[in-house]
Amino acid sequence: MSEIDERAGDIVRLLACPACGGPHLIVDASSARCPLCSREYRRRGSAWNVSPPGAALAGLESKMAPGRNWRRLLRPGLSLNVNRARLLDMVRVASAEGAVLDLGSGERRLGDRVVNLELDLFPNVDVIGSALALPFIDGGFALVVCQAVMEHVSDPRCVVDEIGRVLQAGGRVYAEIPFMQGYHADPHDYQRFTISGIRTLFANFEEVECGVCVGPASAFGWMLTELAGLIVPTRVGKIGVRFAVGWFAALLKQCDRWLARRPDAHRIAGGLYFLGRKAPTSDAVASTPAA
Numbered sequence: 001m002s003e004i005d006e007r008a009g010d011i012v013r014l015l016a017c018p019a020c021g022g023p024h025l026i027v028d029a030s031s032a033r034c035p036l037c038s039r040e041y042r043r044r045g046s047a048w049n050v051s052p053p054g055a056a057l058a059g060l061e062s063k064m065a066p067g068r069n070w071r072r073l074l075r076p077g078l079s080l081n082v083n084r085a086r087l088l089d090m091v092r093v094a095s096a097e098g099a100v101l102d103l104g105s106g107e108r109r110l111g112d113r114v115v116n117l118e119l120d121l122f123p124n125v126d127v128i129g130s131a132l133a134l135p136f137i138d139g140g141f142a143l144v145v146c147q148a149v150m151e152h153v154s155d156p157r158c159v160v161d162e163i164g165r166v167l168q169a170g171g172r173v174y175a176e177i178p179f180m181q182g183y184h185a186d187p188h189d190y191q192r193f194t195i196s197g198i199r200t201l202f203a204n205f206e207e208v209e210c211g212v213c214v215g216p217a218s219a220f221g222w223m224l225t226e227l228a229g230l231i232v233p234t235r236v237g238k239i240g241v242r243f244a245v246g247w248f249a250a251l252l253k254q255c256d257r258w259l260a261r262r263p264d265a266h267r268i269a270g271g272l273y274f275l276g277r278k279a280p281t282s283d284a285v286a287s288t289p290a291a
């Protein structure tokens with residue numbers, strides 16, 4: 001069986017009702033029904049729409065606006081992630097063991113067997129739903145990736161409990177959260193975490209590693225770009241100056257290949273990561289889905 005077929009099988013096997021927690025939705029070609037509360041969920045394009053009741057999608061329209069790819073080409077990425085290759089490796093290894101969830105995947109696909117969950121139907125999304133009430137059964141995933149999402153959720157503790165619930169015993173979580181980054185609503189922006197904060201957030205997991213994934217030079221370049229935008233009063237001027245300083249920051253961030261590995265880098269890092277393991281016995285983390 002190909003990894004893409006395995007992914008389709010994983011989704012049908014793992015889907016659960018986000019409203020009542022009912023496991024094992026009854027799935028046909030275009031709809032899925034909860035055996036407990038009888039709620040019906042429909043397919044939207046190539047994805048299952050398993051959003052919790054009342055989920056608000058306001059603010060996501062800009063992500064699907066025409067011309068966004070051009071804007072992306074003109075504005076270079078401000079952050080260099082020193083863990084990118086390791087993450088892809090982790091996903092490859094975990095995919096051989098079981099299902100992998102990319103929680104808040106955006107538009108990317110980290111691997112063919114990875115189940116992508118997002119708030120709306122972006123490219124590559126398999127399941128439309130919310131991190132606050134994951135539409136999956138308990139203990140179904142070997143690895144959950146949650147990269148640059150925690151700052152966008154109103155209740156990160158609830159999301160961490162949900163990750164613990166859907167992970168199998170001994171399964172792994174790889175999470176990244178920004179520490180020093182400018183405001184970036186996607187669709188909201190609520191918080192940042194220090195190294196102690198991220199450890200406390202994931203205290204119910206056994207820590208495998210915790211450290212810097214986006215270094216201080218990336219953080220500094222982002223601040224510099226924002227600062228330059230503040231100094232210029234007009235909208236066109238802001239775009240021009242952010243563009244110019246943004247390219248300078250794109251060069252500056254290369255220093256993070258070295259700086260991000262310095263022992264004190266977390267003090268002014270752009271982003272931090274936590275790699276953890278769910279206890280082999282499943283009672284160490286919450287086992288009920290959020291309402």
Ligand SMILES: C[S@@+](CC[C@H](N)C(=O)[O-])C[C@H]1O[C@@H](n2cnc3c(N)ncnc32)[C@H](O)[C@@H]1O
Nearest residue numbers: 104105106118119130131147148149152186187
């Ligand atoms: C900064 S992007 C990161 C995308 C991807 N993880 C990456 O690292 O490239 C944050 C993503 O989180 C998603 N997101 C925000 N709140 C969410 C929620 N409650 N449930 C699921 N996804 C959410 C957004 O739609 C957005 O695509």
Ligand SMILES: [Zn+2]
Nearest residue numbers: 017020034037
């Ligand atoms: Zn239900």
